[in-house]
Amino acid sequence: xxxxxxxxxxxxxxxxxxxxxxxxxxxxxxxxxxxxxxxxxxxxxxxxxxxxxxxxxxxxxxxxxxxxxxxxxxxxxxxxxxxxxxxxxxxxxxxxxxxxxxxxxxxxxxxxxxxxxxxxxxxxxxxxxxxxxxxxxxxxxxxxxxxxxxxxxxxxxxxxxxxxxxxxx
Amino acid sequence: xxxxxxxxxxxxxxxxxxxxxxxxxxxxxxxxxxxxxxxxxxxxxxxxxxxxxxxxxxxxxxxxxxxxxxxxxxxxxxxxxxxxxxxxxxxxxxxxxxxxxxxxxxxxxxxxxxxxxxxxxxxxxxxxxxxxxxxxxxxxxxxxxxxxxxxxxxxxxxxxxxxxxxxxxxxxxxxxxxxxxxxxxxxxxxxxxxxxxxxxxxxxxxxxxxxxxxxxxxxxxxxxxxxxxxxxxxxxxxxxxxxxxxxxxxxxxxxxxxxxxxxxxxxxxxxxxxxxxxxxxxxxxxxxxxxxxxxxxxxxxxxxxxxxxxxxxxxxxxxxxxxxxxxxxxxxxxxxxxxxxxxxxxxxxxxxxxxxxxxxxxxxxxxxxxxxxxxxxxxxxxxxxxxxxxxxxxxxxxxxxxxxxxxxxxxxxxxxxxxxxxxxxxxxxxxxxxxxxxxxxxxxxxxxxxxxxxxxxxxxxxxxxxxxxxxxxxxxxxxxxxxxxxxxxxxxxxxxxxxxxxxxxxxxxxxxxxxxxxxxxxxxxxxxxxxxxxxxxxxxxxxxxxxxxxxxxxxxxxxxxxxxxxxxxxxxxxxxxxxxxxxxxxxxxxxxxxxxxxxxxxxxxxxxxxxxxxxxxxxxxxxxxxxxxxxxxxxxxxxxxxxxxxxxxxxxxxxxxxxxxxxxxxxxxxxxxxxxxxxxxxxxxxxxxxxxxxxxxxxxxxxxxxxxxxxxxxxxxxxxxxxxxxxxxxxxxxxxxxxxxxxxxxxxxxxxxxxx
Numbered sequence: 001x002x003x004x005x006x007x008x009x010x011x012x013x014x015x016x017x018x019x020x021x022x023x024x025x026x027x028x029x030x031x032x033x034x035x036x037x038x039x040x041x042x043x044x045x046x047x048x049x050x051x052x053x054x055x056x057x058x059x060x061x062x063x064x065x066x067x068x069x070x071x072x073x074x075x076x077x078x079x080x081x082x083x084x085x086x087x088x089x090x091x092x093x094x095x096x097x098x099x100x101x102x103x104x105x106x107x108x109x110x111x112x113x114x115x116x117x118x119x120x121x122x123x124x125x126x127x128x129x130x131x132x133x134x135x136x137x138x139x140x141x142x143x144x145x146x147x148x149x150x151x152x153x154x155x156x157x158x159x160x161x162x163x164x165x166x167x168x169x
Numbered sequence: 170x171x172x173x174x175x176x177x178x179x180x181x182x183x184x185x186x187x188x189x190x191x192x193x194x195x196x197x198x199x200x201x202x203x204x205x206x207x208x209x210x211x212x213x214x215x216x217x218x219x220x221x222x223x224x225x226x227x228x229x230x231x232x233x234x235x236x237x238x239x240x241x242x243x244x245x246x247x248x249x250x251x252x253x254x255x256x257x258x259x260x261x262x263x264x265x266x267x268x269x270x271x272x273x274x275x276x277x278x279x280x281x282x283x284x285x286x287x288x289x290x291x292x293x294x295x296x297x298x299x300x301x302x303x304x305x306x307x308x309x310x311x312x313x314x315x316x317x318x319x320x321x322x323x324x325x326x327x328x329x330x331x332x333x334x335x336x337x338x339x340x341x342x343x344x345x346x347x348x349x350x351x352x353x354x355x356x357x358x359x360x361x362x363x364x365x366x367x368x369x370x371x372x373x374x375x376x377x378x379x380x381x382x383x384x385x386x387x388x389x390x391x392x393x394x395x396x397x398x399x400x401x402x403x404x405x406x407x408x409x410x411x412x413x414x415x416x417x418x419x420x421x422x423x424x425x426x427x428x429x430x431x432x433x434x435x436x437x438x439x440x441x442x443x444x445x446x447x448x449x450x451x452x453x454x455x456x457x458x459x460x461x462x463x464x465x466x467x468x469x470x471x472x473x474x475x476x477x478x479x480x481x482x483x484x485x486x487x488x489x490x491x492x493x494x495x496x497x498x499x500x501x502x503x504x505x506x507x508x509x510x511x512x513x514x515x516x517x518x519x520x521x522x523x524x525x526x527x528x529x530x531x532x533x534x535x536x537x538x539x540x541x542x543x544x545x546x547x548x549x550x551x552x553x554x555x556x557x558x559x560x561x562x563x564x565x566x567x568x569x570x571x572x573x574x575x576x577x578x579x580x581x582x583x584x585x586x587x588x589x590x591x592x593x594x595x596x597x598x599x600x601x602x603x604x605x606x607x608x609x610x611x612x613x614x615x616x617x618x619x620x621x622x623x624x625x626x627x628x629x630x631x632x633x634x635x636x637x638x639x640x641x642x643x644x645x646x647x648x649x650x651x652x653x654x655x656x657x658x659x660x661x662x663x664x665x666x667x668x669x670x671x672x673x674x675x676x677x678x679x680x681x682x683x684x685x686x687x688x689x690x691x692x693x694x695x696x697x698x699x700x701x702x703x704x705x706x707x708x709x710x711x712x713x714x715x716x717x718x719x720x721x722x723x724x725x726x727x728x729x730x731x732x733x734x735x736x737x738x739x740x741x742x743x744x745x746x747x748x749x750x751x752x753x754x755x756x757x758x759x760x761x762x763x764x765x766x767x768x769x770x771x772x773x774x775x776x777x778x779x780x781x782x783x784x785x786x787x788x789x790x791x792x793x794x795x796x797x798x799x800x801x802x803x804x805x806x807x808x809x810x811x812x813x814x815x816x817x818x819x820x821x822x823x824x825x826x827x828x829x830x831x832x833x834x835x836x837x838x839x840x841x842x843x844x845x846x847x848x849x850x851x852x853x854x855x856x857x858x859x860x861x862x863x864x865x866x867x868x869x870x871x872x873x874x875x876x877x878x879x880x881x882x883x884x885x886x887x888x889x890x891x892x893x894x895x896x897x898x899x900x901x902x903x904x905x906x907x908x909x910x911x912x913x914x915x916x917x918x919x920x921x922x923x924x925x
Contacts, residue, residue: 052746053635055684056732064725064738064746069393071738071746073726101727159728 023119025141025148027112028095031083033133035108035149036115036141041097045111048091049074058159062107065094072096074105080156082132097153104157117141117148125149180221181274182378184266187214191263192448195256199451202244202251212241218266229279230269236291237262243295257455258294260448261287381474384435391424391431392721398424399718399742428719436471439517439526442481443468446488450513453492460499460510461492467517472524476618479598480526483591487528487614488513490588495532495612505609507531529613535606537563543572564604568592625722627739629715629747630698633686636747637711638720638739639698643752645706647714648697655695663874665787668697668708672808672829675699676787677708678759680750683734688712702756705804709755718742722749734758760787760877786880788897790873791856794844800897801905803875807859810866811852823914826855826866833857836914837868838905841890858907865914874898 025036026045051063051074062076074094078086086092092107121142125134129149136156141148194211198204219234237259243249265287272280398420405417447463454461472480496502496511503509516527537560544566545552555563566572567588592602600618627638628647648670650658659677660667666677677697681688690696690712697708720739729735736751787803812826817835819825824835835855855866880895882904890913892906 050745052738052748054729054732054735054748055633055635055686056734057729058731061728064748066740066744066746069396069740071723071725071740073728075728104726104728157728159731 022116024114024116025150026095026114027148028093028108029110029112030077030081030108031086033083033149034112034146035077035137035151036112036117037095037097037106037151037153039114041099041153043096043098043103046094046096049094060159065105067096067103067105070103072103072105074107075157075159076107077156078107078109080132081136097157099153099157101157106156115143115148117143122150177225177273177277180225181270184218184221184270187218188263188267188270189444190214192260193444195259195263196447196451198251199253199256205245208241208245212238212245215241227269227273227279229282229284230266230273232288233262233265233269233284236288236295240291240295249295253455255294258291260452262291379434384431384474387431388435391428394424395428395719396721396740396742400744403742425719435474437474437477438468439470439472439477440465440468442477442484443515446485446513446515449485449488450492453489454496457493458498459492459496461496461513462510463488463513463515465515470517470519470524472618476524476598479594480616480618483594483616484526484528486588486591488515491528491530491532491612491614495530495534497533501533524618526616526618527613528616529611531611534608534610534612535564535567535604536608537606540564540566544569547572561605564606567604568602625720626717627720627749628698628717629741630680630696630709630711630713631715632680632688632690632712633684634689635684635686636715636741636745637680638718638747638749639700639709639752640736640749641717643700643702645699645701648695648699648708649714650695650697652693655693659695662789662872663876665875665877669808670699670706670708673706674806674808675706675708676761676803677710678755678761679710680755681710681712683755683759700752700756702753702761705756705761707756707759707761709750709752720747720749787875787877788880789856789875790897790902791854791869792871792873793838793869794842795839795870797842798873798897798900798902799838799869799891799905800895800902801856801907805858805907806856807864808857809872810855810857812855812866814851814853817853824868828857828864828866831864833864833866834914835866835868836910838910839868839870841910841913863915865911867910 024039026039026042027034027036029035046067049065049067051065053063054061060075060079062074062079065072065074076092078084086109090109092109093111094105095108095111096103096105118141123140123142125137125139129137133149136152138150138152141150191211191214194207194214198207198211201207215234215238219231219238222230222234240249240255240259244251244255249255265284268282269279272278401417402421405414408414443465446465450461450463453459491513492511496513497505497507499509502511512531514527514529514531516525516529518525540563541555541558544550544563545555549566549569549572550558558566568591569589572588595602595616595618598618600616603615603617604612605615606612626641628641628644630637630639648668650668658668660669666679668675668677675697679688680686681690696711696714698711698714699706699708718741720741722737723739724737725732725735733754734751736749736754738746738748741747788800789803789806790798790800793799810828812828812835817824817826820832824837825832826835827833835853853868854870854872855868856872857864857866859865876898878897880897882893882895890906890909892904894901894903896902
């Protein structure tokens, strides 16, 4: 894990020369970890929006946002992945993804570039990834300077499968 | 081929619609065979089908409808009077046409089935030798038959519109050889493809068929428009440009009217579902050897298209049940002193933002004893549970899956699938079902369905800094208490709080504590939103009441399905998202209402013991005879009162008190349980409860507390007036048998079940 560098992901754009079958990932940073979801699943990326809290909701649900007349549930990915809470003044970004159950927004710290990865660089999630993240990450792409954790959008947004312990309040 | 396909499609839609009407018309006609207008309309329908299908080249369909038409035309001309046999024949023809149309719809061609037998039967009906007046139809038939073989190559050709008016113009001078002629004609027409008139029907002139998908889309767009309008309306509060305000007002009006118009397009009269019931009932009655009449009230009651679709099957099932199980055979009815003909009554009406549909029959009714036995036989409930149930609760057992009381299974109903499906389907669209039955007098099934439309008026309230929408359907009134009233108006019994709303105890629910929010309201002001959840009222205490707004209901994502107190979300005028509160769920969560939402409060009266389920119930605890702790379900309590001993009078050997212009009988529980009334305080503490519009006051020593607890009652302590005992608040508490007390206080009510 120590190989992961903390800073902006932009320098990596295009760094990995595509060979063989390539996929595009929309990347973002959460607590110094570098994640990605397949670009085709991403509807849009928008900056921080005012949210309506949902009382009694599972803790990972941050609130509801008004996305041009559509009501979208925002999931705090830090909580979902059981990472430390983000500091209060930090404003998360919305990665709006399409799932089988409609559109859901994932709240992330920082947006990276769209990167192209090679299937050949894919590996099963290493044992060092712990906790909730392990169940939600399909695998790791070994980029030149860092590792990209590929997130399973369906699993990440399917809260009803989680145990009650997952729910706060 | 595309245009032809469209023509066929239109023909199918039109014909199927007409056929549905036909079923109904024929049964009506049987009641009044001389209704010429009805007859003429039936004739026209069949004629249109015949004409069009000839034009489209559906030979079999044409030959079937043709014989029917011949028969009808003779009746129309008064030469034949409708009887049961003819009706059956015509209905069989309608069925045959429907079958053919179904095959056409599925495959594009006609079925291979041969309808010779049906045609022959219709011909026999058409040609009774004893009827001296001969058939004008015959001439028509002949004329057509002559025309038919000729222009077969050019279907649109010669024999066009002339067929329609001909029966009128040529009620031919009678001839004896008609039957034979018809035989010949029919034999031919089933082989060949004679052409008929291709007259277009008249109904399409003023109406238009629209795809429901398009309507749905329009509905969504109107929803968006309403939201945009709300947003613009918000600007008018901060801007003072008069032109802008004028334009906004116009936009407001137009948007409202547009919204109303679009919603109306989706509304259909319930008659669309009902129209097939006369036929269903008639067929059933004949199959079972019964006489059943169907009556309908409120045919014009309009429902949203989606709801119409959803209730179609459940309603059909219930109506069949009524005719099959409910109504007795004529002889049995006469033996009971009822008219031989049974009545199934359908009633639909709007009430309180809900649609009520009632299906009642004057049949045998359902025997709760039988239901209990059956449920025990099938191990659905234990014998003990069954014994404790009130009759009404027992009746509701028929909604359990796999239940059927029919002694013998007929081909129409009684297979044990049914009422549970009815209930599930109705509940799927947010409705409720209830049943009432009096043995020997009949059964009534009541269905209540919310008018679930996407745009609803709602009251916006704030609590803990958040805004919530409460649908006005569940809103009764608003109460605002200030200053002294705010402090003194709220009464506490244990942890529960109440407000005396015009003398009635209104349980209060604090919205902020139900939602785990911190109240930000002014402590000197109490805002109570009085809501109705099922049949119960409760007060929701909120920080502030904002205003009313037309809101567009949007569903919540799957991630929030676990939060049941919200019915959805909406976008407010300022673009923020507000959650919509579900009053019923909220009441359940706060234990104001039991989780078993179907049960009406009065159901409990007979036996609170029957609720050994896990759901907690709210009990009122009080003291009797000095030391005895007793409990009764809180929802039975109408009011708590105090009466000075001096005000108590006697009437008919019973203590009474003048109360709200009535005489309220008082029952001293201490004396009822054999104690002396010394311990009773002055003023006396009285628990008032109502049953069937009559009130009874229970005199107790002291009101102790109100608790919400899940109890496990035992029957060991049972004696007159006591149902059993349970541990409530770690102390043994007797459970009062309210029904027994009522019987004691109002002996005349013994014959009636208290909980009915």
